Amino acid sequence: MANIMSKSVSGSHSKNQLSGRASALINIFFVIYSALCILPLLLIVSVSFSDEQSVMTHGYRFLPENFNLAAYRFLIKDIDQIVHSYGISITVTVIGTILSVIVIALYAYPISRSHFPQAKFFTFFVFLTMLISGGLVPWYLVYVQMLDLRNTLWSLIMPLIMSAFWVLIMRTFFKETVPEAVLESAKIDGAGELRIFIRIVLPLSLPVLATVALFQTLTYWNDWFLSLVFISDNHNISVQYFLYKMMVNIQYLSSNPNAMAEITRAGGMVNFPSETVRMAMVVVGVGPIVFAYPFFQKYFIKGLTVGSVKG
């Protein structure tokens, strides 16, 4: 990233620059676009800190009218569910990411070695999965009927471990950054393939390992589809799925006066600050990713540039 930017700043570009007006226009344009990226989140944050009553009467505002923490106080009452959901999301993300990086690297190394006669076949074996699939139904039946993994954490982890795209990226990286000569000489010194892989290849490939780890972390943290499909028991729900359920449930309640009456009769609580709580929950839900992403971002950029999918 650093050298990306400096290259375009210094060097020949200094002789070959845009006019002052054009570059002012570009600057203004990006300020506006950046604002469009942040404002939607600000709206949500602002609503979550607002007083429910003023939100009900005046609608969502960018600046909270009557600053109020009621929504967060309400969420803290439900802290058990939130902590539990966080626990599930974190467990799935950590285990999933670690397994992904290991499995992908172990698969990518052999197919990156030109002296392995089956390299071509196994490259195609993984590439084909990017082009064709059996579809949702047979895939679902494999997980539910054959493996019986419904309502387990494995059903949230296994489907995302192996990613053809990252296998191919890693293979390209191994091919280009690890010189064949180094591997040959290690072999002559008597090192086995596994030893070569762990001692020589992996240390040289930290950038690509970090990239895959980051993208997989994002994939696991943001996944809700697997929960939607595989999780029916109400206890084991991840943060994203919790958000989804909240949207659906409140939508159901607010469009159904009868359901509301029913709940009140049963002694349930209806008069909670629903609008602001919803938005507070989003803030809780995006939390870690949004705070972490500026630090991740430079690795993402490195990762996107390390290898092309071509092979």
Place this chain on the structure above:
Amino acid sequence: MLVPPKQKAVFTYSIVRNLRTFWMFYVMMLPGIVLLLINNYIPMSGIIIAFKTINYQEGILGSPWTGMKNFEYLFASKDSYIIIRNTLLYNSLFIVLNIVFPLAFALMLNEMKNRFLSKLHQTIMFLPYFLSMIVISYLVYGFMSDERGYFNGTLLPALGLEPVRWYFTKEVWPVILPIINTWKNMGYYTVVYMAAIIGIDEEYYEAATIDGANKWQQMKKITIPLIMPVITIMTLLQIGRIFNADFGLFFQVPRESGALFPVTNVIDTYVYRTFLTVGDIGLSSAAGLFQSVVGFVLVFISNWVVRRFNRENALF
């Protein structure tokens, strides 16, 4: 007559030798192979479901064959036209938008002199890429909910306009969905194109400047042609998925509003709903298989076209 057995012996010998030399490679690949089998190859054999009437007592193999009935039923329904049209039109539009805007952004960012600002804008532009579709559906709801959304609650009244019931007005969604898609992916594609632009040798531009080429000419004659391989690969990859819609975008963001189905139902959401909501396994599998086959054919055709122009740019 003695030749075939001898060849066979050589063949077995080479397998044994291959295993003996490379056994470690096979051990290393084993977890990956098992996962590919479970996630991809075993389900591929499940396509026979599309040609059967599934009966849970008999199991998949024991259930009776029905030939093309599921397909006939699928294509006879009004839904099939709508979901195919929606999937293709949206995805084609997304492909174009995902080239044009990120490319323009990358070119402009590259001209930005202030290094800190350029970096800052890149970081901010990347933010939406990190949000899940669920969160994005909430953001959209914040603007478009009926009574309290920012548009209806604040913006439209301030402009003296009537509120719009967004989640019941299907005309606006073919505009809104592409905007959300572009907004979410902008950071990602911009970085891809920017990396390609940075990789271009400065000497080309120096020579062009000496020849008196202006910025616009440089862009047309140097930058775009030199990053064409990256543009082609990104496009090919997306064409390969043209029959697979972004499930989250079409399922979460319109919040399952039935009034919007004519403009938001795509093959993926249709397969999901017919299978897990309605429970029609045969119809759903037929739609899924159709999706796979057409997608596969499209990748091959587009790859073949690219190969004819330039072998180097092709995917395979």
